[in-house]
Amino acid sequence: MTPVVGRKATGLVAATFTPLTPEGEINLSEIRPYIDYLLEQQGVKSIFVNGTTGEGMSLTVEERKLLAEEWCHKGKNKLEQVIVHVGCMSLKDSQELARHAAEIGADGIAVISPSFFKPATADALRMFLQEVAAAAPAVPFYYYHIPAVTGVNLRSRDVLEGIEKQIPSFQGLKFSGSDLMDFGQCVSYSPSHWSLLYGIDEQLLGGLAMGANGAVGSTYNYLGSSVNRLMSAFHKGDLPNARTLQFQVQDILCYAIKMGFDLAVNKQLMSEVSGLALGPPRLPLLPCPQPKAHSIAQRLQQILGEQ
Numbered sequence: 195m196t197p198v199v200g201r202k203a204t205g206l207v208a209a210t211f212t213p214l215t216p217e218g219e220i221n222l223s224e225i226r227p228y229i230d231y232l233l234e235q236q237g238v239k240s241i242f243v244n245g246t247t248g249e250g251m252s253l254t255v256e257e258r259k260l261l262a263e264e265w266c267h268k269g270k271n272k273l274e275q276v277i278v279h280v281g282c283m284s285l286k287d288s289q290e291l292a293r294h295a296a297e298i299g300a301d302g303i304a305v306i307s308p309s310f311f312k313p314a315t316a317d318a319l320r321m322f323l324q325e326v327a328a329a330a331p332a333v334p335f336y337y338y339h340i341p342a343v344t345g346v347n348l349r350s351r352d353v354l355e356g357i358e359k360q361i362p363s364f365q366g367l368k369f370s371g372s373d374l375m376d377f378g379q380c381v382s383y384s385p386s387h388w389s390l391l392y393g394i395d396e397q398l399l400g401g402l403a404m405g406a407n408g409a410v411g412s413t414y415n416y417l418g419s420s421v422n423r424l425m426s427a428f429h430k431g432d433l434p435n436a437r438t439l440q441f442q443v444q445d446i447l448c449y450a451i452k453m454g455f456d457l458a459v460n461k462q463l464m465s466e467v468s469g470l471a472l473g474p475p476r477l478p479l480l481p482c483p484q485p486k487a488h489s490i491a492q493r494l495q496q497i498l499g500e501q
């Protein structure tokens with residue numbers, strides 16, 4: 195089988211929040227303005243949907259299909275890439291979502307390790323990924339490593355070992371871990387057509403130094419334009435400027451963490467900054483009180499010098 199080589203994902207990829215109505219139902223009507231906001235206000239041209247930030251694991255398979263379809267359709271001819279996260283606890287559900295992503299023309303699919311029953315070895319995880327990828331063999335495939343959330347601490351480098359033989363559509367890695375040695379080992383192992391995307395926004399510069407091709411993260415929804423400047427400073431070799439911009443992101447997140455930062459707060463913060471109506475999170479996450487998000491948004495604007 196000839197390998198599927200997709201367009202290499204580079205630059206910033208926003209991990210989108212899932213718009214919900216005040217009653218907690220998915221709100222597809224907010225997706226078009228959301229995409230326009232990312233493109234026009236943040237200069238972010240690619241998205242990662244139904245992932246951690248999108249509360250993918252809290253959505254039904256049916257809801258995930260409707261959302262993925264809307265993001266792909268509304269993003270068509272506007273966005274560079276729409277990557278759909280299709281990982282589930284059940285292999286069968288993941289395969290169903292992978293097939294669906296192929297039907298709707300997703301540019302890539304990504305899979306997080308199952309985390310209730312955890313794979314015992316990197317081989318077991320690779321076998322799971324292979325079975326999902328095989329359901330959509332023509333769609334570029336990404337493995338998504340996020341150990342702090344899954345509790346699956348297998349080294350990514352071990353998961354990548356020989357993966358292109360098992361998954362001809364393998365296209366890269368979204369690495370949301372802080373172990374830069376493991377990330378570096380993945381970079382040095384990778385053929386040039388893979389895309390290695392770093393996923394801890396507060397230390398992206400470390401990921402770039404190690405060789406990341408781009409970044410996927412929640413904060414690029416509202417900090418995309420400053421992190422775009424960080425990336426270009428890095429690529430120009432202007433480290434002092436890149437560091438200044440990274441420190442701003444850190445200052446914003448430190449303030450948010452002191453206030454109590456979780457996905458619900460993050461989602462409300464995006465509503466505050468963008469003016470989009472993203473609605474509440476879904477239980478078990480608790481809604482964020484509006485004044486809290488407002489205060490973080492004000493601090494953000496102060497730090498970015500917008501106020």
Ligand SMILES: CC(=O)N[C@H](C=O)[C@@H](O)[C@H](O)[C@H](O)CO
Nearest residue numbers: 246370393394395396411412413
């Ligand atoms: C746990 C989590 O959601 N991680 C995200 C991506 O993987 C990041 O984008 C973080 O939200 C971000 O780095 C802020 O901590």
Ligand SMILES: CC(=O)C(=O)O
Nearest residue numbers: 209245246247411412
């Ligand atoms: C951050 C990210 O990639 C996610 O929300 O899945």
